[in-house]
Amino acid sequence: MAECHPVGFQWVMEAKARGAKVIHIDPRFTRTSAVSDVHVPLRAGSDIAFLGGIVKYILDNELYFREYVTAYTNAATLISEDYQDTENLDGLFSGYDAATGTYDTSSWAYEGHDGGESRRGAVDGAGATGDGEHEAEERERAAGQELGNRGANLEHSEVERDESLQHPRCVLQVLKRHYARYTPEVVEEVCGVPKELFLQVCEAVTVNSGRERTTAWVYSVGWTQHSVGVQYIRGSAIIQLLLGNMGRPGGGIMALRGHASIQGSTDIPTLYNILPGYLPMPRAEHASLRDYLGSIGSPGQKGFWTQAPAYTTSLLKAWFGDAATAENDYGFGWLPRINGNHGTYQTVMDMLDDKVEGYFLLGQNPAVGSAHGRMQRMGMSHLKWLVVRDLQLIESATFWKDAPEIATGELRTKDIETEVFFFPAATHVEKEGTFTQTQRMLQWREKAVSPPGDARSELHFFFHMGRMLRERYEGSTLERDQGLLSMTWDYLEPGESEEPSADLVLREVNGCHLAGDEAGRPLSTFVEMKDDGTTSGGCWIYTGVYANGINQAARRTSWREQGGPWLAREWGWAWPANRRILYNRASADPEGKPWSERKALVWWDEEAGRWTGHDVPDFPVTKAPSYRPPEGASGPDGLAGDDPFIMQADGKGWLFAPSGLLDGPLPAHYEPHESPVRNPLYSQQSNPTRLNFRRKDNLSNPPVTEPGNDVFPYVFTTYRLTEHHTAGGMSRWVPYLSELQPEFFCEVSPELARERGLENLGWATIVTARTAVEARVLVTDRVVPLDIAGTVVHQIGLPYHWGVGSDAYVSGDSANDLFALSLDPNVLIQECKAATCDIQPGRRPTGPDLLRFVEEYRSRAGVTVETGNALLTLPEATA
């Protein structure tokens, strides 16, 4: 965090100064470790074993927050008799279909629920087919991503519970059995973390959780960029729910994002499979709005997702204005549909197959920043046109003349027909707008200076492109053009002809009343949204950011003027409804009293008959703790007075995920796609549902389960340095930053340096089945070899900021060129935080010799298209 988020890290230092204990778990000793109380070096790709070990420690020693767990989680809920755990199936869950590499998840359902029905919702719920086709299709559209906020469906909210937590099929007992083998000894064997050190972490985390104290977990892409990335986060979610650290001050799980507004770009998404506010993208089979809404949530479930019709209708009204009517499904038919995986990596492969004509890159440099850089560059060379909007002529804009593939002869400039349009972009200080950060807080920024020359804001670019497109299509009567022509497209302030107003956009996002006396008044909360076309709103979770016609995100009241430093509710605005801590009903006990005075956040005021406190209550404000819904009640009305997780279909925190995840209801440790270590926990080596691509241009190093793996004996991981920003577009062109870290380097331990004859400041060549890159060597005690079950595993650290090009102030080989593509099935994120490689002293060959050099490695390791692609690795008898 100190490395990549130095500004946010000031608060960790502040907490430390007040007595907080800071534990840093990372393969390398980094700038964060340098100021932490404890550093835990672990093997890249082994975190689930570590987290699972903590879960077992909590359960074995009965250190969970019993009242919290019983009342607020699904610990007491019974699971279907059909469910079989990894304990029974040697690393698989029940429902695995080897033919498709997917699970039929129906057996993971709650007792009395039909998983297939509930998962599919009302429309396409034709019953579980069990042939995995449906799950394969879900993976194709990264279905897990849609659940990023809304949680998974349940057919209804009635569940069978055993409040004593003793029933063998209640979640807590399932959890106990599942993690039974995650002993401290196994953690040591898998992660290379000495038992004593691991137990020190367990003790610190549990001692610091309970009524009086809370613990927070902070993660970043070191957790997400794995073929089991989603399950890493689930691991910490289970720990936090068991310890009662959710919905309470000082608790939670914080995702640190890679850029200033990555949170904003998922809320109002740049992702292919979601609409604003985590509504799913319509699919081809959704003929009508009704079909679509039926797939979002079942009317029988609890919580606010049952209000999706209001959120969706308001979104359509914001986009299409008066043209959206009840008669035309509010323009639902004009929305584009998806029919499969259109994620970034699939799109690149579609480019290679000449299925994609054009590509927009906005502040993204895939030639350097995306995994398997060669495939990215080769893909772009197949395009007809490419638009790059960036601050500088990044490598993705100049690949046609200076890509590494030009040097090797794989590409020739004169053969590349891609027409590249470069648009200089305004920086964040040259335009107004909001940032949404990891706390979901929107902060409005004023424009400080005008952009230089031809540089313009994204808003300017898209507004005028939309304007010109609409002019081109004006008068068209073709049905397919009506969506474009019907859009509301009025973002210019009166008298302005050039720069659109971000303020007007934010107003549209907030939404307003459209009918009656209140017509034109901004909505104050998403609860006011209607499904009858009388309200608009461009992103339901952002509704309230313009409450009372005031830009709430622009508020800058210092905490000193707000009576205290820790919530400061009048600084910016946090979605939803300016809540600073989500699910904060859980900060009070089932009767509505704070668990402790020290950790009081919101509570039930019996006299006033409402929830009150320091934060905006994340609960129906007048619903008493003792309230129990009548039988059959659903939606928000179905929430009991002690159901704090109001977006979940049963109002409870999910220790066990009965639906929604495609690779298991509980996190299980799987080795990375490329690993030098055999999975010590199960016969199943890696995530059996990961998405691989069997292609000649996407070859994998042999995993330990296949011959030839000794050719690539080392683990490498990638990361950022404080001095640079991601793929370098904002730092490698800046002399003052470039001189601080001028060259691509690899970090190795003295032990590996000796083993391979690497010299400090000398050169090293790092090789995988994809390519070889060269880096300067930094030998450091900060990297330690780990003892993994008697074998020494060396790890190599590679910062990924450099790229091969001709325009940057400093350049170098790109670490991301080393990766093969293997994706998490839930959200299709690439595994680029753990893979295998070889390292040799000296510089790499250049020109066509590089290809021959890598080919030699491949043939020595016996790499074919099939290498590493066997998803199921169980012995025949078991499978």
Next chain:
Amino acid sequence: MSERGTTSWYGPLDPAPDAGWTEAPPRKGFFTDTSICIGCKACEVACKEWNAVPEDGLLMLGSSYDNTGALGASTWRHVAFIEQPKALGPQEAGFAGTAAGPPGSDVLNRTADSALTGDRTALGTDSSRLEVGPAGLGAVDLGMPSMTLPGSVDGAQRTDFRWLMASDVCKHCTHAGCLDVCPTGALFRTEFGTVVVQDDICNGCGYCVPACPFGVIDRRAGEKGVTKNAGIAQKCTLCYDRLGDGLQPACAKACPTTSIQFGDLDELRERAEKRVEQMHAQGIPSARLYGEDPCDGVGGVGAFFLLLDEPEVYGLPPDPVVTTRDLPAMWKKAALAAATMLAGAVAVFVGGGS
């Protein structure tokens, strides 16, 4: 306050009034608390941005994450990164029980040092002469016995480790040698008690360079007319222009963890002493202040530090003395000698005439 010095060449005093400023504001300075430095180098960048100091070399030094090297004419803030096989108080480095062998830090530090020494000249850090690499360095002998399994040699494993980071800067001495020897008046004492070079007055004579007991001030390398202020002595101004506008220096403003604190020196000293006590209570008895003592060899500095070990660990002189300390005595002796000689000569003439 201990006894005051007898002259303004040595001992404690308030430098601005001593330099003739009437109604000077309280003396300003930096307290750099290295215990909370995270090595982000924002101070280096902010300083260069604000003061338009040129980029001065795209060299990787192989010295941990430090690719700046040292303070100089084009580096007014420098963050040192020190990797050592030693424990930092109660901190748990996490290496015990891993397959780690003996430490390599000491050897690596020596080679990094040798790459730096001998290449600093009176004209600043000459990038072209700093070229380092395997050819210049030779093989790095990590001093380890050959072994199959690292850590298999009893007692050879590294367990303790610390990574110290510290942002160094001009100390703005109470008794500033650079200022004392400047023949042109380019260096002067400001009303804030700081020491500033006026680049339009400096003639590049270079007297100030060896006069600095910390090796801070330097003349900027480069070609006249190409590089800004080439040949001119340059160093931190404590952002004199910002101070005049009531702003804090750029580095302090940019520091995310308040490792660099700016303010009235008296107040900073009080704050720093409390912080040292706190560090001692937290089990880091080696925490100490550096440069805050008005009775030290430079009369105390305006930019002092909290260090976590001996100053030498950070490349700072343990007992700096203003190079002009003995000037009054020397002049006295020289005057006495001259008078004696004169008297002798007169005596000779007088005697000779008799």
